[in-house]
Amino acid sequence: MIFEGLNEKFQNIFSNLKRKGKLSEEDIKAASREIKLALLEADVNFKVVKQFTKAVSERAVGEEVLKSLTPGQQFIKIVNDEMTKLLGGELQKMEFVEQGINIFMMVGLQGAGKTTTAAKIANLLRKEKKFKPLLVACDVYRPAAIDQLEILGKELDIPVYLNKDEKDPRVIAKKALEFAETEGYNLMIIDTAGRLQIDETLMNELVDLKELLEPTEILLVVDGMTGQESVNVADEFNRQLEITGVVLTKLDGDTRGGAALSVTYTTGKTIKYIGTGEKLTDIELFYPDRMANRILG
Ligand code: GDP
Numbered sequence: 001m002i003f004e005g006l007n008e009k010f011q012n013i014f015s016n017l018k019r020k021g022k023l024s025e026e027d028i029k030a031a032s033r034e035i036k037l038a039l040l041e042a043d044v045n046f047k048v049v050k051q052f053t054k055a056v057s058e059r060a061v062g063e064e065v066l067k068s069l070t071p072g073q074q075f076i077k078i079v080n081d082e083m084t085k086l087l088g089g090e091l092q093k094m095e096f097v098e099q100g101i102n103i104f105m106m107v108g109l110q111g112a113g114k115t116t117t118a119a120k121i122a123n124l125l126r127k128e129k130k131f132k133p134l135l136v137a138c139d140v141y142r143p144a145a146i147d148q149l150e151i152l153g154k155e156l157d158i159p160v161y162l163n164k165d166e167k168d169p170r171v172i173a174k175k176a177l178e179f180a181e182t183e184g185y186n187l188m189i190i191d192t193a194g195r196l197q198i199d200e201t202l203m204n205e206l207v208d209l210k211e212l213l214e215p216t217e218i219l220l221v222v223d224g225m226t227g228q229e230s231v232n233v234a235d236e237f238n239r240q241l242e243i244t245g246v247v248l249t250k251l252d253g254d255t256r257g258g259a260a261l262s263v264t265y266t267t268g269k270t271i272k273y274i275g276t277g278e279k280l281t282d283i284e285l286f287y288p289d290r291m292a293n294r295i296l297g
Pocket of ligand 1: 108109110111112113114115116117145148194221249250251252253274275276277278282
């Protein structure tokens with residue numbers, strides 16, 4: 001069960017409200033305060049929490065929850081609506097080009113799940129869109145990352161472009177693009193280097209790769225187990241690279257919800273996929289309303 005702690009707290013808040021029957025403005029204020037605490041405990045960014053609870057309580061008072069015949073239900077609906085909004089509103093589709101090569105760049109901190117997600121997306125789009133994918137190993141700093149991508153490629157029977165002797169990811173990317181053009185690949189997924197923290201060399205390298213490749217999508221991979229510190233990271237990646245979307249990984253684990261609920265508000269970019277396990281088929285499109293239901297329901 002994802003977001004178990006948060007889910008439990010919302011359940012408690014809601015059942016107290018439902019039990020009450022009629023609600024006073026004070027009841028709504030109290031419930032909003034409890035929601036605020038629950039979200040802060042889940043390590044949701046403070047600004048997000050403030051904005052969210054303000055929107056919920058204003059609507060709850062304004063939309064006459066107080067006079068409603070089922071005030072508890074009405075309040076829950078408002079929380080659900082606002083949470084869906086916070087998570088990006090509607091499903092955000094991936095961008096694809098009809099002609100030429102779709103290029104996706106995976107970026108993020110080390111361990112977030114870039115390599116795994118690159119393979120998952122290649123596999124998914126080969127099946128769904130009949131794309132002919134090529135995985136490209138541009139993490140030149142960690143030979144183990146190149147080996148890992150090679151292993152995943154073999155497992156999926158998807159070719160991996162790599163060059164262990166080349167230390168400049170720009171050169172690898174350029175050659176990979178030429179290779180993709182001559183061999184007729186129409187989807188290239190680039191696995192880039194991640195660090196434990198953002199540093200300038202890494203960012204410059206990514207900016208160069210972006211200029212060189214003009215990617216269709218730049219996907220920031222964020223570890224869903226993390227909290228709001230990952231949101232600062234997301235913000236920085238977005239500022240430098242103008243990412244096109246987020247992939248939230250490890251939602252099968254013991255996640256508190258902080259990253260999931262903060263990342264879209266902070267970056268203005270929506271979550272496009274979620275990783276739900278270590279298997280290469282454990283990836284899903286992200287539906288904000290379904291996620292809100294999972295968190296609240
Ligand atoms: P990278 O350093 O960003 O390339 O991260 P990796 O792709 O190597 O992933 C780091 C670890 O997280 C690996 O052990 C993956 O199997 C694991 N991982 C990635 N995505 C998921 C996911 O959605 N769920 C779980 N449980 N593990 C994941």
